[in-house]
Amino acid sequence: NAGVTQTPKFQVLKTGQSMTLQCAQDMNHNSMYWYRQDPGMGLRLIYYSASEGTTDKGEVPNGYNVSRLNKREFSLRLESAAPSQTSVYFCATGGWRTTNEKLFFGSGTQLSVL
Amino acid sequence: AQTVTQSQPEMSVQEAETVTLSCTYDTSESDYYLFWYKQPPSRQMILVIRQEAYKQQNATENRFSVNFQKAAKSFSLKISDSQLGDAAMYFCASPLRDDKIIFGKGTRLHILP
Numbered sequence: 227n228a229g230v231t232q233t234p235k236f237q238v239l240k241t242g243q244s245m246t247l248q249c250a251q252d253m254n255h256n257s258m259y260w261y262r263q264d265p266g267m268g269l270r271l272i273y274y275s276a277s278e279g280t281t282d283k284g285e286v287p288n289g290y291n292v293s294r295l296n297k298r299e300f301s302l303r304l305e306s307a308a309p310s311q312t313s314v315y316f317c318a319t320g321g322w323r324t325t326n327e328k329l330f331f332g333s334g335t336q337l338s339v340l
Numbered sequence: 341a342q343t344v345t346q347s348q349p350e351m352s353v354q355e356a357e358t359v360t361l362s363c364t365y366d367t368s369e370s371d372y373y374l375f376w377y378k379q380p381p382s383r384q385m386i387l388v389i390r391q392e393a394y395k396q397q398n399a400t401e402n403r404f405s406v407n408f409q410k411a412a413k414s415f416s417l418k419i420s421d422s423q424l425g426d427a428a429m430y431f432c433a434s435p436l437r438d439d440k441i442i443f444g445k446g447t448r449l450h451i452l453p
Contacts, residue, residue: 257439266349268431268445276439284440314383322373322435329375329433329441331385 228252232317232332239307239339247302247335249317257321258300259329260284260292262313269316275300307339343367344434346444353422354452360407361417361447363432374408374415375433377443378426388430391415419449427451 233248251258256277261269261284271284275294289311291303300319304311317332343366353359365374376388391399391408398406403423407416415434419426432444 259441261443266445268346269443271440271442274438274440282438282440285442316385318385321439322375322441323439327373328387328390329377329385334383 230317230319230330230332232315232335234335235333236336237338239304239337241308241339243307244303244305245307246304247315247317247337249300249302249332250298251300251317251319251330252298253319253330254297255319255321255330256297257319258294259318260290260300260302261316261318262286262311263316263334264313272302272315307337309339311337312339313337343436344432344442344444346430346432346447348447349445350448350450352450352452353419355422355424357422358418358420359422359449361419361430361432361449363415363417363444365413365415365432365434365444367413367434368437369435372435374406375441376404376406376415376417377431377433379429379431379446380427385431389417422451424451424453 230251258275260272273292275281315335318329320329321327345364372393374391378386389401403420429446431446436442
């Protein structure tokens with residue numbers, strides 16, 4: 227019972243390279259999220275998916291694309307990485323609309339863009 | 341623009357004392373929950389406490405309690421009998437709309453022995 231699994235845990239890219247961050251959950255939640263965490267900025271929502279096949283922009287979507295092909299997986303793609311995208315990326319699943327709901331987070335991906 | 345505001349980037353408290361972390365928010369939801377998460381150096385995100393907005397009673401979880409002022413859209417976290425293990429980043433979170441959950445910038449809490 228892994229919960230939320232993110233891969234990779236660490237990645238170094240050169241400016242202009244592309245990569246995809248993978249996220250998978252085995253908690254049967256409909257909602258999934260991608261956040262980035264930067265010092266002094268907290269967690270900022272990049273993209274959100276309410277269900278399979280649907281996605282919606284968050285606070286800072288520029289430079290990113292996402293894909294929700296099935297209920298379990300929600301990937302984040304950087305088409306042309308920039309140094310400003312150096313950050314820690316968190317995937318999360320869950321919600322808030324009922325008493326027992328909360329967000330469950332992956333362990334994060336430390337991404338450096340040189 | 342973020343609509344969850346934590347005005348205290350850092351705070352320090354003496355071990356065994358009480359500290360209050362502030363949070364204000366703005367949401368278009370009529371019925372919602374609010375959250376405080378703790379992030380220790382391990383980077384793990386841990387739910388500390390959750391408040392249901394339609395409940396008048398403030399939530400409590402052992403040494404953690406909230407002061408929820410719905411009209412003022414204020415949601416502060418009180419930590420009593422502070423312990424060294426409470427040292428962490430604390431994030432307040434609120435649903436913006438349509439299930440999007442937004443976090444504040446965080447407060448780094450130091451516990452002084």
